[in-house]
Amino acid sequence: GAVVSQHPSRVICKSGTSVKIECRSLDFQATTMFWYRQFPKQSLMLMATSNEGSKATYEQGVEKDKFLINHASLTLSTLTVTSAHPEDSSFYICSASTSGFSTDTQYFGPGTRLTVL
Amino acid sequence: AQSVSQHNHHVILSEAASLELGCNYSYGGTVNLFWYVQYPGQHLQLLLKYFSGDPLVKGIKGFEAEFIKSKFSFNLRKPSVQWSDTAEYFCAAAFSGGGADGLTFGKGTHLIIQP
Numbered sequence: 597g598a599v600v601s602q603h604p605s606r607v608i609c610k611s612g613t614s615v616k617i618e619c620r621s622l623d624f625q626a627t628t629m630f631w632y633r634q635f636p637k638q639s640l641m642l643m644a645t646s647n648e649g650s651k652a653t654y655e656q657g658v659e660k661d662k663f664l665i666n667h668a669s670l671t672l673s674t675l676t677v678t679s680a681h682p683e684d685s686s687f688y689i690c691s692a693s694t695s696g697f698s699t700d701t702q703y704f705g706p707g708t709r710l711t712v713l
Numbered sequence: 714a715q716s717v718s719q720h721n722h723h724v725i726l727s728e729a730a731s732l733e734l735g736c737n738y739s740y741g742g743t744v745n746l747f748w749y750v751q752y753p754g755q756h757l758q759l760l761l762k763y764f765s766g767d768p769l770v771k772g773i774k775g776f777e778a779e780f781i782k783s784k785f786s787f788n789l790r791k792p793s794v795q796w797s798d799t800a801e802y803f804c805a806a807a808f809s810g811g812g813a814d815g816l817t818f819g820k821g822t823h824l825i826i827q828p
Binding site: 600630632638639640641642645655689691696697698699701702703704705706707 | 745749755756757758759762764803807809814815816817818819820821
């Protein structure tokens with residue numbers, strides 16, 4: 597089956613630093629990758645949609661200058677949390693889809709737990 | 714605003730009991746619906762999905778769900794649960810029905826099956 601990996605699985609950083617999270621589709625080409633955020637005991641909230649070779653589309657309320665997304669290849673998307681603050685601490689999950697259409701299954705990564713001190 | 718709601722946040726059942734988890738959505742247009750499961754320590758996995766056609770869809774591991782348009786519902790069912798079904802269950806929807814669509818998730822239901 598389709599496998600999506602994320603790296604790192606956990607990261608702790610100091611306030612003010614930047615953190616990069618990678619999302620890779622291991623055995624298929626993902627035209628579209630989605631980034632979600634999950635707060636404790638809450639649901640996943642869509643942050644942005646990234647399409648290979650083009651700029652990401654951000655959901656309302658998500659700061660594009662803070663959460664930089666790059667989707668440079670059909671198997672890799674990166675999320676960089678810039679100038680991280682404690683309120684950015686969360687669980688970040690990516691998903692990948694061959695086409696991005698809602699009729700295509702999204703395959704989810706295992707998530708990255710970010711803790712900002 | 715478009716939303717997905719799950720009625721039961723925690724459900725505890727005994728093995729062999731029947732299961733029904735509620736899911737409702739709020740949207741007047743085309744909607745694609747999904748149920749995902751997250752076993753302890755694992756990532757989200759697709760159980761089943763509905764796009765069109767037969768409103769009763771069957772998924773993996775004996776799960777099924779019924780889309781009732783008039784009730785804006787997509788409840789998940791299983792006739793006889795097993796201990797291994799202990800997990801977090803998420804209902805999700807893609808609302809625009811086309812284009813690159815991220816999912817809107819419900820808050821999840823934590824299901825515990827007691828031996």
